[in-house]
Amino acid sequence: MKYLDTVSNKNKKKPKVSISKAFKTIIWPKRGLVFIGLILIVVSRLASLVAPLKIKSLLDNVIPNKDYDELYYLLFIVGAAILIQAITSFLLTRILSVQAQYLISELRAKVQKKVLSLPISFFDNTKSGALVSRIMSDVEGVRNLMGTGLVQLVGGTITAVISMILLIKISPSMTLFVLIPVAVFGLIALKAFKYIRPIFRNRGVINAEVKGRLTETLAGVRVIKAFNAEKQENESFEKGVDLLFQNVKKSLTATAIMTSSATFLLGIASTGIMGIGGYKIMAGELTVGDFLSFTFLLGLMIAPIIQMSNIGSQLTEALAGLDRTEELMNMEAEGDDEERVIELGDVKGELVFENVSFSYEEGKEVLKDISFQVPSGTVTALVGSSGSGKSTIAGLSATFLNPKSGKVTIDNHDMSKVQLSSYRKNLGVVLQDEFLFEGTIRENILFPRPNATEEELQNAVKAAYVNEFTDRFDDGLNTLIGERGVKLSGGQRQRLAIARAILANPKIIILDEATSSLDTESEALIQKSLSELIKNRTTIVIAHRLSTIKQADQILVIEAGSIVERGTHDELIAEKGRYFELYTYQAKI
Template sequence: MVPPNAAPAKKPKYDSKRAWGEARALIVQHRRSVSIGLVLMLISRASSFVLPYSTKKVLDEALPNSDLTLLGWIALAGLIATVVQSLTGYALSQVVSVAAQQAIAQLREEVQGHLIRLPVRYFDSTKSGVLVSRVMSDPEGIRNLIGTGLIQLTGGILSAIGAMGVLLYLNWKLTLATVLPLAAFGAGMSIAFKRLRPIFRERSVIQAEVTGRLTETLGGIRLIKVYTAEDREKKVFGEGVQRLFQNIAKTITGTSLTGTLGLGVVGVIGVIVMYVGGGDVIRGSMTLGSLITFVVFIGMVTAPLISIASIGTQITEAFAGLDRIRELRDMATEDQEDAAKKDVPAVVGHVRFDDVSFEYEEGVPVLKHVSFDAPAGTTTALVGSSGSGKSTMISLIMAFAQPQQGNIVVDGTPVSNLKLRDYRRHLGVVMQDNFLFDGTVKDNIGFTKPGASDEEIMAVAKIANAHDFIMGFPQQYDTIVGERGVKLSGGQRQRVAIARAILADPRVLILDEATSSLDSESEHLIQEGLRRLRAGRTTFVIAHRLSTITSADQILVMEKGEIVERGTHQQLIALGGRYRDLYNRQFQLEQDQFINPGEEIAATG
């Protein structure tokens, strides 16, 4: 397994052996449907031989001998063959098409399941639209492996082989004369597919990038409109679309050339059959019926070979999708990384940072030798200017990243030694920008506890001061919040998120600017609920309003990735350092706003 990270600079080498291995694994997994499809295909192809060969019998035996009985039997055989071919063709499309769609659905589930278990650092370096493309678009191509594509390819090859046998029987010399152009055609197909494969792979990459940009554009539509950036976004998207168009144009050119080559082969073979076969008929070494039958069977040889150009392109595209999926599935998930780590049946909540240093980019430290102790059940507040390292500390506590130096220790065990899924079951979080799913209010609150009763959901909503505004909606708790909670105000979203965290009943609670979107009245009402929530839990608070953390057991003042002051509110005020300066300035600002809000508005305006 390779660790997930940003896309490599060099293009990965295509591993044809492994690609075929994955294709075989898919076929084996769906072998029942594929086997039924192959049997139906063989019956269909065999029945397709009846009418062409009947032509020889009609021209060479029934008509010259005026044998109406034989003609009737030939017609009946042709009718039966036609019915069989029609029924098997219909059944074939039904069986393999359903199997292909089932395989696509299953692969999408597997890829999505693997994707969401990758470490957070992978998502930090990859656009969401790219990931959506990998889950939704890349598996589409396998319908040509499990579905009609591979069956048609196999059927075409077998039909060509069978027809070649008939041709050898009819006139082996004429057949050998047609082999050379067919061999040239096969060689051309091999070269074409080899060159088309990387182009199809590149198409998937470009399409994922274009989809990613479109996803970002739609997600940031308000920002785009505020800054009138519609034309810029259109230009960026247009450049991506043009790259995609140029890639598709290359594949169209390639497939067109293969089709042209196929038509050329058909023409050359036709000339050979016309001249050599016609000469044999004139010399009496070949009957007219045999010549016409030969022409029909030549078509049965060349038509499948020409169709291989289209089917082969589809299968090549499927391999390109499998190749990209394999890259994703090769990345180690958190579960795989945690296989040998310690189970976490319970968490008391004693958290300690032991000489922790961290950097996102090599040589650019974000945290420098941070050490502190947060006993179980205590509240630790993190204070400091933007970029001081507060959010990074929170990210490390949630195990979204691991420090380059030192340890984060929980109940005496480094987090790096704990199974993350077990550990995170004991975490609760309320962020500054809380994410809500496009569902009901009830669904979003109950997200942390599947199966929670309506009474439990209402109880935590009341603690979070959310119950009253929820009951004011026409649909109350069944109100749809919209994508990312867009139908709720910022304060409403935050209170729903707080209720969600309360319902989780975590041992370690993280409040990252949890009341930043609340007005003063709502904040005052919710503080009591948060105070009850923090009781008995180890809580970490990042607070913009310092007045909300005066009851914290310890306050850590961060500057440039280091703890410059620590203590209780009273101790830090008495110290007269950085914290007191921050507190006094904020207190004075709040006083100014309260006493003369008009001047403050004018000053900031």
């Protein structure tokens, strides 16, 4: 696995989400809650100032004068301040942290919706595991923007400013001495955050790649074990997690530099304050109460600065994740084309290819200027060698692909100008490697029409001969089939897929090797169900088993991206060309 190549290719001049943009799109719409959070944290911070301010009164007035009434009053005030801190802390977590988690779930839903709107070509070039990571992990940083992280940063800044004003009031010279190492630390932190952000962004890419490969490994575990390839898969995964470790190590190193710098510089400040404060007390310029108040207030000022390395790293990680989310959200959805303005009404189902060419890679044409017509309600079969372009024609017919030149029309409407949803609701597809969802047989058949009646469901089940095997199961249609239908045979999975297509009741059917996984008995059953499925529907069939398409209205023989023969079964046999060769070869087998 080329993790390094993948990471380097995906991180060239990517757009960055700025603080201002994050504020505008995420924080500002929730400004009411954020404002409440800021009020709560200001109240909490102000309450935290009560004890340091009262310590002066305790030492300089209450104790020397043995004023018990004032002592009780002072204890009541400090206790009330502590209670306020506890209540505001609870409310902060309850309001902002919960809201942050709601935002995460909301954003995940938006990203997933966006991903499903992207064209098939995007999924062909992206690992499913990588997409799972981007949907689930990249948006989690929002909790640091909307949650207590950002509010603590703002609240901490407010506390630091108020504390600094009070410190200056107690002793300007001691405060100035403290501000010098604080300023040095601020410069170090700014440099560190600028260095860390690309690291966090790369971490998202690496994480997605590792998860993508792991998903593939788990999905293909039978192939791995069959070829005794556990060792190479383990090595591949180890390379990925090591690259992830190296990335984490870089960020931890930068964070450690900030933390240790804060400890060292602020430690020097504290040591200096001890010396200066001690000198001023001995000189009579400062009382013991003033010194202790200064020390407590200094702690309140410094605490947010020390927390800044942690909170700043969280915010930087959040912005890096939002960079990648923004990149995904800015991709053009397949339905965004402004030219797609035609909404199909009653679809008859006449498909026409006019001088269509297509290539997956520049300069390597898969289809070369092909033209043909599929009249409404007829069956057109595509045959030819593997890789000749048959599945590409099916993909173009299903609007999974778009022609590089020429056009495909549906009922005389240019498909490139038709709204995809209005076409696809009239489309049914049975693929060569049919995908089934984990769940029950019933749920998979009902997938295109969840609200279908029981009678409609049973009609589809019988038409596809699904009941031929479900009647033998204890749970019948409620039998769990496992991930991707692993508990069913190939023939059973194919019949289930055809039942799903029958229930959808489409006007246009595309059958891509629909009988390729079937044994002879199952194939005979499926042929009966297919004859019902394709009746009065426009059908495109791709089949290697030529015996299954004898009754097709027209057969197109595709070789090297071109139509080399066309006609009915009898006509093509009489021509004794390429179709005759393929048919007689299979007949011998």
